[in-house]
Amino acid sequence: MTRQxxxxxxxxxxxxxxxxxxxxxxxxxxxIDVTIQHQSQQIPGVISAKTVQKNGQDEMVVVTNQISxxxxxxxxxxxxxxxxxxxxxxxxxxxxxxLFGQMQFALQEGIVRxxxxxxxxxxxxxxxKAGVQLELEMDSDAIYVILNQGDxxxxxxxxxxxxxxxxxxxxx
Numbered sequence: 001m002t003r004q005x006x007x008x009x010x011x012x013x014x015x016x017x018x019x020x021x022x023x024x025x026x027x028x029x030x031x032i033d034v035t036i037q038h039q040s041q042q043i044p045g046v047i048s049a050k051t052v053q054k055n056g057q058d059e060m061v062v063v064t065n066q067i068s069x070x071x072x073x074x075x076x077x078x079x080x081x082x083x084x085x086x087x088x089x090x091x092x093x094x095x096x097x098x099l100f101g102q103m104q105f106a107l108q109e110g111i112v113r114x115x116x117x118x119x120x121x122x123x124x125x126x127x128x129k130a131g132v133q134l135e136l137e138m139d140s141d142a143i144y145v146i147l148n149q150g151d152x153x154x155x156x157x158x159x160x161x162x163x164x165x166x167x168x169x170x171x172x
Contacts, residue, residue, distance in 0.1 A: 036060070039080050043073055051084060059167060060086045066153055070144040071137040074157055078165060087167040092154035096147045099130050100154055107143060111160050142166070 040049035045067035051060050060081045067073050077086050092100075103123050110119025120136055127134035127147065135146035141163065147154040157166035 036080055040077065043076050044068070045073055046077070049077065049080070058084050060084050061089060062086060063089045063172060064153070064155060065091070066148075067146060067155060068135070069137075070135065070146050070155060070157065071139060071142075074142070074144060074166065081165075085164055085167050086157075088155045088157070088169040089172040090153055090155040090169050091151065092147075092169070092171055093149065093152040095130070096132065096149055096152055096154040099126065099132060100145070100147060100156060102126060103145070107145070107158055111143070111158070 036049050036051060040046050040062065045064055047063040047065050049060055049062045051058055053059075060077070062077060074086070103126055106119050106122035106126070110116050116138060123136060123145075124134055131149070133148040135144075135148070137144040140160075142160055142165075143158040145154075145156045145158065155169050157169075159166060
């Protein structure tokens, strides 16, 4: 009699645990993803956003199309994402990626030394020489870089204090 009660209690406990776990999964995949998708589509230049797992870590992947105010878009996405880091999927090309790699010296030096005016001048000069349109903004947390060349656009958020709210952008 006692064994039957223990067995019944164990089975009921396992069923309840499975239902709770399944409910959590449905909630995260259906409700949260739909909410993120809907809210992100209200942001100009954002096509879609969803939460994915890469290497066991959650991240929000944001597909973009010609963003013009990266700082504002990033702040809006941070509110939606919460603690989940954001990765932009942009439409960059090889020449934009090469130019951005060359700009890294000036950008990183500006962050380390705090000579942001000189950094901005160096980066703008490099963009002008390459015939690329540059949008450069900054706040107390990050430097926001957009490089435009025709239909191609490279988007990058360089955090100044190692917060890891933004992951390196990737090609779409």
